[in-house]
Amino acid sequence: MTTEVRKSIQKKQQIVNEVKEKIDRAKLMVIFDFTGIDANAMADFRKEIRKKDAEIKVIKNTVLYRACNGTELYDKIDIFRGPSAVIFAYEDIVTAAKALKEFLKENESAKVKAGLVEGAYATPEKIEELASLPSREELLAQLFATMMAPVTNFVRVLNAVPQKAVMVLNAIKEEKEKQG
Structure with a gap:
């Protein structure tokens, strides 16, 4: 060779x-x-x-x-x-x-x-x-959204409590003003 x-x-x-x-x-x-x-x-x-x-x-x-x-x-x-x-x-x-x-x-x-x-x-x-x-980025975005959903819902519930308390107090105030 x-x-x-x-x-x-x-x-x-x-x-x-x-x-x-x-x-x-x-x-x-x-x-x-x-x-x-x-x-x-x-x-x-x-x-x-x-x-x-x-x-x-x-x-x-x-x-x-x-x-x-x-x-x-x-x-x-x-x-x-x-x-x-x-x-x-x-x-x-x-x-x-x-x-x-x-x-x-x-x-x-x-x-x-x-x-x-x-x-x-x-x-x-x-x-x-x-x-x-879905691409890697799309999957990561979906995963992030799924992980954040419980936290977001918890924050909404926490925000709703003071809002409802203020609304109840406001209703009581308006009722007393009407009576009083």
Whole structure:
């Protein structure tokens, strides 16, 4: 084997290792077919997805297949046919899934092939479900509102007691003035 061939093999193995590291680090990985998407739309989507602490990579299927060794995607060989772009989301998986859903609405020729959510295989339907969940911020707001409801109600009850006492005293005063 020549030195050039060895270097080529090492470089390819390094690329596979880099993709494998991204797969291991990502909380969400979605493989989608980007057929029919123009470069400007893809560039805009890349910018949008970066804001969500995620990234998009166009990866050769052979590299992606080898990097998926040891995951639940490895047995699903049909996923690795045709053009493939991959979203890796490292933090909030719902916002990345929502961004992909919006992108797919605008670009109907693209479609989700499959993905991994926290390391578990996810069908396109599961990823669609994930995109319909409330975002982390929305869930936190709902949790905060739920936690604050008893406190708010307690304060209202405490405020109502003096108000009612004042109203009763005021009624007694008015009654005495009428009588007196």
